Amino acid sequence: DIVMTQSPDSLAVSLGERATINCRSSQSVLKNSNNNNYLAWYQQKPGQPPKLLIYWASTRESGVPVRFSGSGSGTDFTLTISSLQAEDVAVYYCQQYYIAPFTFGPGTKVDIK
């Protein structure tokens, strides 16, 4: 199975400041035939299901604020919240959907400092 790791486990950022979450896969999730990275990011708030933020590693889902961006390729990926808002307090998960089982990272909890 592909093992997904995330860092840090948690972080606290001041309102308006940048938050950066890293995700690493134990093997590449880049499919050379179509040049797509099979990597998604989700946001989960307490008591709610996860919400898709980013897919193909860097494509923002419709309706997701532009302050959320994804980058990276191969095995190393980053989710950036450019200017943290109060409503961004949540746990963030990365997921590879390249090779089944389509594993998730352990999550990164984001709080306000």
Next chain:
Amino acid sequence: QIQLVQSGGEVKKPGASVKVSCKASGYSFTNYGITWVRQAPGQGLEWVGWISADNGNTRYAQKFQDRVVMTTDTSTSTAFMELRSLRSDDTAVYYCARGRGIGVVPAACLDNWGQGTLVTVSS
């Protein structure tokens, strides 16, 4: 709007089975697959498996291969997940989610989620 509405919470004894439903609306059901993900209390997300709403093809995580069955009813746009031989560590919220990939394939991001169904396994 796209909605996935799941059945209500269940309490089961060890060794029993549970069947969770997921009714889809707001899109063409057979143009997508449905993925099931679970989340134990206070824990992360775990991929359980996938079913094509087009032809019923399935893909299960190996750890559930012997105990899970996923089906669909296209007449009601409903997906089902049955988990057998329940154990206490199966206690979790089970989510269904619509998969969006290149075609109807298991390799898909999950763009719409159900509200979750809490399955509690306790003697």
